[in-house]
Amino acid sequence: xxxMRVVESKLxxxxxxxxxxxxxxxxxxxxIKAGQCFRIVDLHGNQAVDTLFYNANDxxxxxxxxxxxxxxxxxxxxxxxxxxxxxGTVLLTIIADTCGRHDTLGGACANESNMVxxxxxxxxxxxxRSSFLKAVIEFGHGMDKRDITxxxxxxxxxxxTPEGKLTFEDGIxxxxxxxxxxxxxxxxxxxxxxxxxxxxxxxxxxxxxxxLIWDGAKA
Amino acid sequence: MSDPSVLWEETMQGxxxxxxxxxxxxxxxxxxxxxxxxxxxxxxxxECPAERFNMPDTLKAQHIARLTRGFVxxxxxxxVLCSVTDDTVGWHDPIGGCSNAALVxxxxxxxxxQDCRNEYHxxxxxxxxxxxxxxxxxxxxxxxNVNFFSRVDxxxxxxxxxxxxxxxxxxxxxLRAEMNVLTILNTCQHPLDSNPRYDPKPVLLAIRRVAAxxxxxxxxxxxxxxxxxxxLTERYFL
Numbered sequence: 440x441x442x443m444r445v446v447e448s449k450l451x452x453x454x455x456x457x458x459x460x461x462x463x464x465x466x467x468x469x470x471i472k473a474g475q476c477f478r479i480v481d482l483h484g485n486q487a488v489d490t491l492f493y494n495a496n497d498x499x500x501x502x503x504x505x506x507x508x509x510x511x512x513x514x515x516x517x518x519x520x521x522x523x524x525x526x527g528t529v530l531l532t533i534i535a536d537t538c539g540r541h542d543t544l545g546g547a548c549a550n551e552s553n554m555v556x557x558x559x560x561x562x563x564x565x566x567x568r569s570s571f572l573k574a575v576i577e578f579g580h581g582m583d584k585r586d587i588t589x590x591x592x593x594x595x596x597x598x599x600t601p602e603g604k605l606t607f608e609d610g611i612x613x614x615x616x617x618x619x620x621x622x623x624x625x626x627x628x629x630x631x632x633x634x635x636x637x638x639x640x641x642x643x644x645x646x647x648x649x650x651l652i653w654d655g656a657k658a
Numbered sequence: 659m660s661d662p663s664v665l666w667e668e669t670m671q672g673x674x675x676x677x678x679x680x681x682x683x684x685x686x687x688x689x690x691x692x693x694x695x696x697x698x699x700x701x702x703x704x705e706c707p708a709e710r711f712n713m714p715d716t717l718k719a720q721h722i723a724r725l726t727r728g729f730v731x732x733x734x735x736x737x738v739l740c741s742v743t744d745d746t747v748g749w750h751d752p753i754g755g756c757s758n759a760a761l762v763x764x765x766x767x768x769x770x771x772q773d774c775r776n777e778y779h780x781x782x783x784x785x786x787x788x789x790x791x792x793x794x795x796x797x798x799x800x801x802x803n804v805n806f807f808s809r810v811d812x813x814x815x816x817x818x819x820x821x822x823x824x825x826x827x828x829x830x831x832x833l834r835a836e837m838n839v840l841t842i843l844n845t846c847q848h849p850l851d852s853n854p855r856y857d858p859k860p861v862l863l864a865i866r867r868v869a870a871x872x873x874x875x876x877x878x879x880x881x882x883x884x885x886x887x888x889x890l891t892e893r894y895f896l
Binding site: 443499500503504505506508509512513514515525526527540544545546547549550551552554555556558559568583584585586587588589590598599600601603604605606607 | 708712713714715717718719721722723724732734735736737749753754755756758760783796797798799800801802803811812813814815816817818819849850883886887889890
């Protein structure tokens with residue numbers, strides 16, 4: 440498959456059964472039922488939406504970045520990508536994407552990774568993995584840091600070069616671009632709307648994103 | 659075992675699993691004795707296994723999608739679990755992941771223990787889970803792994819391809835433990851291995867005592883990020 444598959448959705452936001460705006464720096468956790476369609480809208484452009492998915496019936500079966508990219512033999516997520524779990528379950532399929540490319544190698548920021556990447560004095564700055572932890576602790580069901588694994592960065596552009604370098608390129612998203620997926624099983628979605636202020640990927644300005652969900656029958 | 663610093667050696671047969679708490683101040687040398695080996699590996703802080711190898715942090719701190727001498731393996735807590743202190747291969751794969759039972763049966767057919775005794779077909783995911791289980795760990799602890807001796811190339815369009823012939827007989831990589839590191843290994847074939855035959859290769863493991871990293875250590879000074887990673891690791895032991 441190619442690295443870019445821009446496909447628009449036929450779904451009308453007026454028919455969505457759920458709409459929610461996640462402010463910058465906040466987590467969001469929500470169950471998406473099999474057959475429902477789930478859209479993330481990059482309202483202001485180039486906002487990193489750090490996302491994990493779990494099989495809602497068994498959260499030890501969760502999104503696997505390595506299984507997902509290996510099964511499609513491509514590191515970029517776009518229309519047609521099946522999001523695969525550690526046990527080989529297809530959790531969701533990307534069915535529309537007006538951005539064209541999403542990262543799953545760059546991971547989520549953390550207090551500790553910011554200390555390594557930028558400066559030890561950055562420990563205090565808000566980070567995605569703190570948002571993930573807050574959300575799963577409040578959600579309960581015994582989830583904890585062991586459940587915070589390698590995530591998707593929707594709307595981020597992180598190419599790998601033929602020489603084996605990982606690069607962080609300027610964003611290719613814009614205000615209003617979106618990615619949409621259909622749940623293939625009951626899925627627990629966990630998002631950290633990234634608060635990173637040290638990285639030019641979001642122009643040093645984290646912004647809100649919108650979530651929309653459609654019922655399968657009404658879609 | 660002519661090197662007096664070598665504490666012990668052990669051959670890992672093809673398709674085998676292995677685990678050990680690699681102590682701070684020791685190093686593990688893995689030698690591809692026949693050529694074409696693959697060693698799947700995940701690393702944990704033995705004292706608190708919730709701290710474990712973090713593939714994205716390792717890649718983004720060093721701006722790499724391959725591992726070789728001079729790079730380090732980061733935990734999710736900003737600390738260095740292991741440093742790659744020596745390497746004759748030049749490219750070890752951190753993105754291709756592990757095989758599973760369905761993939762191995764699809765590629766190589768079914769081969770049960772009943773029919774094949776210890777030549778039965780093993781896969782990397784089940785191997786990781788069995789070895790993790792011996793330490794009280796389970797599926798929630800299964801994170802993205804490294805594949806030593808294997809190489810996956812990425813083209814401009816993002817497509818991934820297995821690079822056959824990456825490792826020759828006698829090639830080796832050495833990992834110096836910077837913490838007490840629970841090391842989980844298996845010698846199953848790489849999931850993208852282009853060899854149509856089920857043919858996992860053995861490796862030789864050798865553990866020896868080594869000096870701690872000094873201020874001019876190549877892994878420490880290869881990037882400013884790694885200098886901070888070593889500082890945070892040293893603070894953990896203060």
